[in-house]
Amino acid sequence: MRPSPVGPDDQGMRELLKHPVMPGLLISALGDGMSLVAVAWLAVRIAPPGQAGMWTGLAVAAYALPASIGAAVLSRFVRGLRAARLVAADATLRAVALGAVAALAVTGSLHPVLYVVLLAVSSLLHAWGSAGAYTLVAELLPDEQRVAGNALLSTFTQASIVIGPAIAGALTGLAGPGWVIGADAASFAALAVAAWSVSARRVAPPAEPATGAWQTVRERPRLLGLLVVTMVFFFLYGPVEVALPVHVAEDLNGSAGLLGLYWTVFGAGATVGALGAGRLSRFPPTFVVVAIIVGWGAALMPLGLTDAVWPGMAGLAVGGLIYGPFTAISTALFQRGTPPASISRVLAARAALTVPATSLGTLLGGPLVAVLGGRTTLLLSGLVTVGLGVAVGAAVRGRFRSRHGGIPQVRLAGLNASGELKEGA
Numbered sequence: 001m002r003p004s005p006v007g008p009d010d011q012g013m014r015e016l017l018k019h020p021v022m023p024g025l026l027i028s029a030l031g032d033g034m035s036l037v038a039v040a041w042l043a044v045r046i047a048p049p050g051q052a053g054m055w056t057g058l059a060v061a062a063y064a065l066p067a068s069i070g071a072a073v074l075s076r077f078v079r080g081l082r083a084a085r086l087v088a089a090d091a092t093l094r095a096v097a098l099g100a101v102a103a104l105a106v107t108g109s110l111h112p113v114l115y116v117v118l119l120a121v122s123s124l125l126h127a128w129g130s131a132g133a134y135t136l137v138a139e140l141l142p143d144e145q146r147v148a149g150n151a152l153l154s155t156f157t158q159a160s161i162v163i164g165p166a167i168a169g170a171l172t173g174l175a176g177p178g179w180v181i182g183a184d185a186a187s188f189a190a191l192a193v194a195a196w197s198v199s200a201r202r203v204a205p206p207a208e209p210a211t212g213a214w215q216t217v218r219e220r221p222r223l224l225g226l227l228v229v230t231m232v233f234f235f236l237y238g239p240v241e242v243a244l245p246v247h248v249a250e251d252l253n254g255s256a257g258l259l260g261l262y263w264t265v266f267g268a269g270a271t272v273g274a275l276g277a278g279r280l281s282r283f284p285p286t287f288v289v290v291a292i293i294v295g296w297g298a299a300l301m302p303l304g305l306t307d308a309v310w311p312g313m314a315g316l317a318v319g320g321l322i323y324g325p326f327t328a329i330s331t332a333l334f335q336r337g338t339p340p341a342s343i344s345r346v347l348a349a350r351a352a353l354t355v356p357a358t359s360l361g362t363l364l365g366g367p368l369v370a371v372l373g374g375r376t377t378l379l380l381s382g383l384v385t386v387g388l389g390v391a392v393g394a395a396v397r398g399r400f401r402s403r404h405g406g407i408p409q410v411r412l413a414g415l416n417a418s419g420e421l422k423e424g425a
Contacts, residue, residue, distance in 0.1 A: 016140045016149055020198050021084055024191035025133060028091060029156040031187025033164020033267065034171075035098075037260045038180035039063050039119065040245040041172055042105060046112050052249070055112050057242045057366025062119035065359030070124035071352030078128050083135040083344060088195035090129025091188045097122035098185035105178025127351035128344075135344040138335045146335050150328035151277040158270035158324055165267070169260025177256070216338060216346050226289070226333060227350060229392055231357040233293055236385045238361015239368055239377050240300065247374025251307055258309070265313045266320040273324020280325050288329055290393040295322035297385030304379020 016022070043059035044052045078089060101118045104110035137149035168180045217223050244262060248254040280288050299319030302311035331347070338346045368377045 016137065016152065019136065019140065021087060021133075021136065021191070021195050024091070024194035025087075025153065026156045026160075028094075028187045028191040029160040030164050031160075031184035032157070033160030033162075033263075034168035034180050035063070035164075035184040036263050037165045037168035037245075037256055038172060038177040038184070040241070041256045041259065042110075042177035042181065043112070043115065044245065044249060045177065046105075046110060046115065048112075053242060053246055053369040054366045055116075056245060057363050057369075058112075058116050059119055060241045061238075061359040061362040062116045062123070064123055064126070065356050065363075066120045066123045067125070067127040068352040068356040071127035071348045074125065074128070078125070081128075081132075083132040083139060084195050084198040086125075086128045086132025086135070086344060088192055088198075090125040090132070091192035091195060093125050094122050094129075095185050095188040095192055098181055098188065102178050102182030102185055105181065106176070110178070127348045127355060130351050131344045131347035134331055134335070134347050138343050147328050147332040148278045150331045150335075151274050151325070154277070154324070154327040155271055155274040157327075158267050158274045158320070160267065162264050162267035162271055165260035165263035167260075169255070169257035172256040172260075217349065223334060223338075226330060227353060229289065229293075229388075230330060230350075230354050232388055233385070234354050234358040235361040236381055236388060237296075238358045238363070239365030239381050241358075241362050242365030243369050243374040243377035243381070244303070245374075246369050247303070247378060251374050252309065262313060262316055266316040269317040269320025269322075270324040271320075273321040274328060275324075277325035277328035280329060285329060285333060286396050288325070290389050290396070292322055292326045293389030293392065294386050295319070295389075297382045297387075297389060300378055300382030300385070304375055304377075304382055307375065 039059055040056050043056040047055035078086060081089070097118050101110065101115060101122075104114065104118075133153055134150060137146055137153065141149045168177075171180050171183075217227060245259050248259045248262065252258065296319050299315045299322060302315035306312070334346060334350060335343060365377060368380070372380065
């Protein structure tokens with residue numbers, strides 16, 4: 001079989017795979033995969049009677065939403081750091097705050113308000129940490145291999161959802177969710193040690209970009225459009241993170257283990273999808289984005305239409321397969337369309353908008369679940385997401401027809417350094 005041009009035998013990919021931060025990113029991804037179950041389940045356990053939906057929504061949102069505040073407010077302190085130092089700073093704060101949550105939960109002294117506050121602190125630098133990881137890919141790999149490099153990082157995340165929730169479900173049943181969050185804190189401590197050791201050997205400061213992150217994005221209409229669509233897509237996903245645990249706990253009378261199994265099958269599908277992201281670079285990126293949005297929305301339908309367990313799990317598995325390539329492809333478009341000196345800032349700015357979009361959807365999920373119930377909320381999320389994909393597809397099709405008289409076969413390789421289409425692409 002002929003090797004893929006973006007395969008692991010390439011020198012750039014080998015260098016990325018051997019980078020000391022990569023094992024730490026894998027370990028911390030596993031910890032976060034475990035917390036996917038533990039954060040929500042702990043909120044359900046410590047919430048006052050009748051308020052499980054509200055506190056679950058607040059906890060899940062607090063685990064991500066403040067990243068946007070950190071991206072803006074802390075920019076002056078971290079924007080000049082190299083990629084590895086960004087990862088190290090985020091991992092250190094994450095380890096300390098989650099360690100405090102674990103200690104309080106295990107001793108039975110964790111109040112819901114304090115829980116939300118500590119989760120919020122843990123996420124303050126996460127936009128910069130994520131930007132640092134993907135900036136590392138842009139630093140080590142040539143342009144044509146970045147989809148594969150991004151796919152490696154997103155595969156860490158998706159594979160952790162296969163293993164993490166299953167471990168979390170079993171460990172939660174045996175020892176409680178506090179110990180699971182403690183394991184997540186330890187995983188980020190391991191990443192912090194690895195990232196600080198690398199950054200200590202790389203002292204040369206990065207070049208200062210000529211323009212700010214927001215101006216860079218605004219000057220590139222295609223990136224701005226992709227950013228807006230991604231924000232809406234993630235917002236519509238947000239209620240799922242509240243509705244699914246409440247659906248399992250209340251509608252199905254299930255356990256943390258069952259919730260973990262739901263996320264495990266999603267992660268299995270997403271891992272396979274992420275691994276195949278490089279193959280999708282031959283298709284027009286707008287087509288890929290629209291197909292992923294519509295496909296994910298449709299995959300939620302079995303969860304919303306029936307209380308039967310197996311159809312819902314099959315839907316999540318297929319949904320994961322469809323969603324898997326999204327992060328790698330959309331991030332590659334941002335990396336390719338951004339000047340090298342601005343990549344970390346632009347990716348942090350992107351995370352500052354897309355992360356809170358999910359979290360705002362999660363916050364909305366609390367009252368939606370309280371009024372509609374978990375299953376109906378899942379159905380509503382799926383239906384509106386399908387509508388978004390259809391609307392984006394129709395808008396893009398109409399725009400291209402009016403400008404070009406047809407649908408051009410735009411590929412990822414058909415973009416110039418500014419993120420615009422090359423002539424003839």
